[in-house]
Amino acid sequence: MTDDDRLDPLESDFAEQFTRDIRRPPCQLYLVSPLDVTGDFAARLARAFDAGPVAAFQLRLKGIDQHEAVRLGEPLRALCAEREVAFIVNDSIALAKRLGADGVHLGQDDGDPREARAELGPAAQIGVTCHDSRHLAMEAGEAGADYVAFGSFYPTTTKEVSHRPEPVILSWWSTLFEIPCVAIGGITPANAAPLVKAGADFIAASSAVWGGDEAAAVKAFAAVLAER
Numbered sequence: 481m482t483d484d485d486r487l488d489p490l491e492s493d494f495a496e497q498f499t500r501d502i503r504r505p506p507c508q509l510y511l512v513s514p515l516d517v518t519g520d521f522a523a524r525l526a527r528a529f530d531a532g533p534v535a536a537f538q539l540r541l542k543g544i545d546q547h548e549a550v551r552l553g554e555p556l557r558a559l560c561a562e563r564e565v566a567f568i569v570n571d572s573i574a575l576a577k578r579l580g581a582d583g584v585h586l587g588q589d590d591g592d593p594r595e596a597r598a599e600l601g602p603a604a605q606i607g608v609t610c611h612d613s614r615h616l617a618m619e620a621g622e623a624g625a626d627y628v629a630f631g632s633f634y635p636t637t638t639k640e641v642s643h644r645p646e647p648v649i650l651s652w653w654s655t656l657f658e659i660p661c662v663a664i665g666g667i668t669p670a671n672a673a674p675l676v677k678a679g680a681d682f683i684a685a686s687s688a689v690w691g692g693d694e695a696a697a698v699k700a701f702a703a704v705l706a707e708r
């Protein structure tokens with residue numbers, strides 16, 4: 481029997497959390513856009529940025545051609561650059577390249593992180609959807625991902641989802657690997673705390689922010705994220 485085996489589970493949890501917390505930066509907020517970014521959306525994004533710290537913004541558009549996506553995305557990219565918020569494009573390596581984005585988020589069927597690296601270069605932030613799978617996350621890490629995303633932690637109407645990870649997957653990942661992990665799916669200021677405590681490096685949210693007062697939501701997230 482080793483000394484580790486003799487630790488009771490509570491002490492062992494404490495040791496694991498302590499080890500994670502002293503070497504990882506605080507959890508940060510990652511905003512995912514609504515599908516409609518027309519009208520006053522740029523003003524809403526600016527209001528969100530004014531309300532509290534935001535680390536990253538993902539442009540998540542569906543069903544429009546690339547030319548239109550560039551037209552809609554460019555002012556949002558410029559705003560993110562001005563506020564030093566990472567601008568990430570969902571789904572498309574080509575669109576990320578055309579927009580001069582800071583990175584791309586790839587689902588399991590959206591392309592290979594190695595191709596994204598070759599196209600976007602060494603500084604690009606490449607994220608990969610890993611659902612509830614440790615295996616997919618390790619594969620993404622090996623393929624050069626800069627972050628892995630687990631979800632959907634809670635029910636969401638933003639996207640049809642069929643995976644429901646437990647928060648412990650964040651603890652497992654963050655204890656073993658240095659690559660940051662993102663928690664996504666139905667996350668609100670009211671239910672984010674267990675994910676932050678479990679070890680999420682980023683909380684990604686869409687409807688909790690754009691479904692109401694974006695400034696109030698970002699402020700409320702900031703209070704929860706500071707708790708780790």
Ligand SMILES: Cc1ncc(COP(=O)(O)OP(=O)(O)O)c(N)n1
Binds near residue numbers: 512585609629631639
């Ligand atoms: C941060 C983050 N995590 C997961 C996803 C989901 O990506 P994907 O599975 O490709 O689904 P769509 O968002 O493309 O519908 C994401 N976009 N961002």
Ligand SMILES: Cc1nc(C(=O)O)sc1CCOP(=O)(O)O
Binds near residue numbers: 629631633684
């Ligand atoms: C885009 C996305 N991906 C998910 C996944 O599980 O991979 S859940 C999700 C929706 C995120 O929006 P909201 O914060 O409104 O639930």
Ligand SMILES: [Mg+2]
Binds near residue numbers: 570571585586587590
């Ligand atoms: Mg996708």
